[in-house]
Amino acid sequence: MDFKSQPEKVWSVFKHQLEIVNARFRGTNYCHACGFTGKRKFKRVLWPELIAQWELSPEWVNWFDEREGSYCVNCHSSLRTNQLATALIKGFNLLAGVQGKSLKDVCRDPGLSGMKVAEINSAGTIHQFLGQLPGLSYSEYGSQLPEIRSENLESLSYSPSHFDMVVTSETLEHVPDFEKALAEIYRVLKPGGLHIFTIPVVWDKPATRVRAKIENNVLVNILPPSYHGAPDDDFEDYLVFSEFGSDAVDTIRNAGFDVELIQDAENKALVTFFTRKPAH
Numbered sequence: 001m002d003f004k005s006q007p008e009k010v011w012s013v014f015k016h017q018l019e020i021v022n023a024r025f026r027g028t029n030y031c032h033a034c035g036f037t038g039k040r041k042f043k044r045v046l047w048p049e050l051i052a053q054w055e056l057s058p059e060w061v062n063w064f065d066e067r068e069g070s071y072c073v074n075c076h077s078s079l080r081t082n083q084l085a086t087a088l089i090k091g092f093n094l095l096a097g098v099q100g101k102s103l104k105d106v107c108r109d110p111g112l113s114g115m116k117v118a119e120i121n122s123a124g125t126i127h128q129f130l131g132q133l134p135g136l137s138y139s140e141y142g143s144q145l146p147e148i149r150s151e152n153l154e155s156l157s158y159s160p161s162h163f164d165m166v167v168t169s170e171t172l173e174h175v176p177d178f179e180k181a182l183a184e185i186y187r188v189l190k191p192g193g194l195h196i197f198t199i200p201v202v203w204d205k206p207a208t209r210v211r212a213k214i215e216n217n218v219l220v221n222i223l224p225p226s227y228h229g230a231p232d233d234d235f236e237d238y239l240v241f242s243e244f245g246s247d248a249v250d251t252i253r254n255a256g257f258d259v260e261l262i263q264d265a266e267n268k269a270l271v272t273f274f275t276r277k278p279a280h
Helices: 007-025 047-055 058-069 077-098 124-130 179-190 250-256
Strands: 040-042 070-072 119-122 136-139 163-169 188-196 214-215 216-220 258-263 270-277
Touching: 058 070, 058 077, 070 077, 077 124, 077 163, 077 188, 077 258, 077 270, 119 124, 124 136, 124 163, 163 179, 179 188, 179 250, 250 258
Parallel strands: 119 136, 119 163, 163 188
Antiparallel strands: 040 070, 188 270, 214 216, 258 270
């Protein structure tokens, strides 16, 4: 099926595919990131200070712990990263007709040689697979390495309509202006291009809570500073500006994107955003 000539039909078919994938996702031990089949390991990842700051119920603590702490023993991809890999595989299939079971295999496919993809800040364990893409533009905010460019999501240096796909992973909550970041991602995407990403969302909370902002180039903490690094990490790199509630979907739609949510049937915290810049 030609995506360019029949974008709406392809989009409808793809949404149905996502529903099938989501229905089967929970019951398999197959890792869509690396292709390994086997049991996963689990460890608790949240800590008391973060739980208190988020005001999480025990149920939500368990969901987020499973989201981040259940991982593939081969590539160490969490359930969240595994689900993100599934969405990326389907995205590559939608845009280029490339098929495969694992992201590792798909990213090696020569059919993606002409695709332009932006990975804005490392997507964690799947960065090693995205790095195989010939057309990957990889950046890390504040990078001092000559081989890795630094990109600010509020002011990207890329030209308009440049990328087929933008990938962000647990990044947008750390950007001072979420809406400005969405506008920039929209600007650099080609018509019909995809922004596939994850952010932590407490879906039972209707409103996003702003914890900090930048005013006149000065950091202003509205609430006590909160960080998304483990306690032994360098907290300064992980300051949280936004605690997302369910209204994040409306904010993304208002930025011009079509929004599809890939949701786990049992874990409310396990959601991947599959969004598209309209083709026309």
